[in-house]
Amino acid sequence: MDNYYFKLVCVSEHDPLEYGVLEDVNLGSLEDVHKYVVEHIKNHSPEQIKWMLIPMKKSKPKFA
Numbered sequence: 860m861d862n863y864y865f866k867l868v869c870v871s872e873h874d875p876l877e878y879g880v881l882e883d884v885n886l887g888s889l890e891d892v893h894k895y896v897v898e899h900i901k902n903h904s905p906e907q908i909k910w911m912l913i914p915m916k917k918s919k920p921k922f923a
Contacts (some may be wrong), residue, residue, distance in 0.1 A: 861871070865892050866913040873907050881908065885915070 869882035886892050
């Protein structure tokens with residue numbers, strides 16, 4: 860999966876009308892995602908948050 864990275868977003872569900880973004884990072888591997896979540900999961904109340912993991916394809920560099 861060298862051509863992918865992972866967007867990890869943690870949102871608050873405290874406000875029923877909108878999500879508040881608490882964490883938003885791009886990470887290079889699933890191992891990095893795991894490490895990040897382990898280090899940050901205690902920063903937020905688990906009853907009011909959701910973690911979302913979005914695989915993103917790396918774009919090829921464009922040369923002029």
